[in-house]
Amino acid sequence: MGTHGPLFSAMLEEFEDAATHLGLDPGIWRILTHPRRQVVVSCPVLMDNGEIQVFTGYRVLYNVALGPGKGGIRFHPDVSLDEVTTLAAWMTWKCAVAHLPFGGAKGGIICDPSRMSRRELEALTRRYVAEIADLIGPEKDVPAPDVNTDAQTMAWVMDTYSMHVGHTETAVVTGKPVEMGGSLGRREATGRGVMVVTREAAAHVGLLFEGLRVAIQGFGNVGSVSADLLSRAGARVVAVTDVRGGLYRAEGLDIPALLRWATAHGSVAGFPDADPLPPADVFGLDVDVLIPAALENQITPANVDTIRARIVVEAANGPTLPEAHRHLHARGVFVVPDILANAGGVTASYFEWVQDRHGYFWTEAEVVSRLEQVMIKAFTTVVQTGVTHAVDLRTAAYMVAISRVADVTRLRGMYA
Numbered sequence: 001m002g003t004h005g006p007l008f009s010a011m012l013e014e015f016e017d018a019a020t021h022l023g024l025d026p027g028i029w030r031i032l033t034h035p036r037r038q039v040v041v042s043c044p045v046l047m048d049n050g051e052i053q054v055f056t057g058y059r060v061l062y063n064v065a066l067g068p069g070k071g072g073i074r075f076h077p078d079v080s081l082d083e084v085t086t087l088a089a090w091m092t093w094k095c096a097v098a099h100l101p102f103g104g105a106k107g108g109i110i111c112d113p114s115r116m117s118r119r120e121l122e123a124l125t126r127r128y129v130a131e132i133a134d135l136i137g138p139e140k141d142v143p144a145p146d147v148n149t150d151a152q153t154m155a156w157v158m159d160t161y162s163m164h165v166g167h168t169e170t171a172v173v174t175g176k177p178v179e180m181g182g183s184l185g186r187r188e189a190t191g192r193g194v195m196v197v198t199r200e201a202a203a204h205v206g207l208l209f210e211g212l213r214v215a216i217q218g219f220g221n222v223g224s225v226s227a228d229l230l231s232r233a234g235a236r237v238v239a240v241t242d243v244r245g246g247l248y249r250a251e252g253l254d255i256p257a258l259l260r261w262a263t264a265h266g267s268v269a270g271f272p273d274a275d276p277l278p279p280a281d282v283f284g285l286d287v288d289v290l291i292p293a294a295l296e297n298q299i300t301p302a303n304v305d306t307i308r309a310r311i312v313v314e315a316a317n318g319p320t321l322p323e324a325h326r327h328l329h330a331r332g333v334f335v336v337p338d339i340l341a342n343a344g345g346v347t348a349s350y351f352e353w354v355q356d357r358h359g360y361f362w363t364e365a366e367v368v369s370r371l372e373q374v375m376i377k378a379f380t381t382v383v384q385t386g387v388t389h390a391v392d393l394r395t396a397a398y399m400v401a402i403s404r405v406a407d408v409t410r411l412r413g414m415y416a
Contacts, residue, residue, distance in 0.1 A: 007296060015033060018396075022403055028406045039058065040058055041057045041132060057107065063405060065103060065412060066102060067101035068137075068138070070103065070144070070346060072106060073143050073144070076113075080110075099374070100347065107132070125156040133164040136173075138169065138172055138356075154174070154177075174353055183348060185367035187225070192229055193345065193347065196372055196375040196379075198289055210234040213235075214238065214291060215237075215291070217319075218295075219268050224259060227255050231255040238253065241277060244268075246268065246279045247275065289313060296316065310333065316338065
């Protein structure tokens with residue numbers, strides 16, 4: 001890879017801390033800090049107004065030492081090769097920390113879905129899949145939903161790929177509708193994983209889960225499901241924000257009512273049974289747990305000193321800049337890093353892939369039970385590594401992930 005972008009450089013900082021503690025072999029170090037493949041494709045689409053627009057899409061396969069690539073496809077105006085490459089690297093470490101037989105991948109298209117019709121989005125999705133069809137597959141690279149993509153998008157991905165290979169291939173993609181090979185419990189899986197590690201983190205630092213005061217930045221799928229499951233389990237969600245506004249209620253928000261409001265209005269803003277909260281103010285609230293569940297680079301040196309939470313659970317990918325994380329750690333804030341905190345989604349994706357390949361499907365209770373086991377085991381392993389090596393949880397998570405990928409890379413040897 002040539003010049004690193006700022007996001008990839010931030011990931012490299014995290015990698016280097018852990019690799020140094022591990023005493024990682026320099027050759028393996030070089031392999032693990034370079035993506036295996038970066039693809040840029042042009043996707044011409046006939047728009048509803050009769051004009052042709054050409055969209056740029058990316059698919060990055062970062063590492064396949066442990067198995068096929070795994071990673072979502074996002075539709076967003078700010079998608080870049082740096083972002084997609086970094087997310088593919090994070091997926092590599094996330095799969096490894098959860099002990100899944102997957103490598104890391106990611107895809108994205110530069111577009112604004114809010115300005116596109118359903119037909120245009122379907123046409124764009126199908127053209128993008130047609131351009132990368134030779135690169136993806138159940139044994140190669142398995143996409144999933146991400147920002148601004150959903151189960152319907154994945155249905156189009158599966159159908160387009162199946163048309164190319166000449167047979168129905170459900171295992172090419174995860175996050176599909178249940179009717180066509182999707183897994184029960186998949187939609188809630190990332191939020192459920194966040195709930196599990198929040199519960200485990202609270203126990204670890206000696207806080208009672210019942211009545212635990214939680215603030216959540218972001219109320220998309222992950223933030224809303226996390227809020228719902230946390231409140232059902234006994235925590236008190238006192239604040240939530242999204243791009244259009246925020247809410248605060250010291251006694252705890254009525255999450256079921258808020259979910260209905262957000263579905264009807266497209267935002268939490270204006271919910272009557274709470275005080276309005278400027279979105280940026282969520283970081284400075286006096287709470288036990290702060291859950292950033294939006295986009296990257298939200299906790300920065302500019303706002304890190306306002307954070308009063310005892311625990312930060314990174315439900316989003318890369319929400320904390322390295323310098324800000326060092327500040328939090330120095331102040332004794334217990335940070336559960338993204339590659340551990342939001343691994344519930346890819347874990348359930350693994351379950352879906354297994355079910356598709358076997359043609360045998362589990363009950364939702366089985367999915368939930370297995371997901372809890374994976375998340376608790378991963379959390380325990382990372383905490384033990386942190387204690388053993390006297391490092392923060394992010395470094396510990398990277399140490400667990402890097403050592404697993406490095407060991408297999410060593411065992412597989414060099415193909416030449």
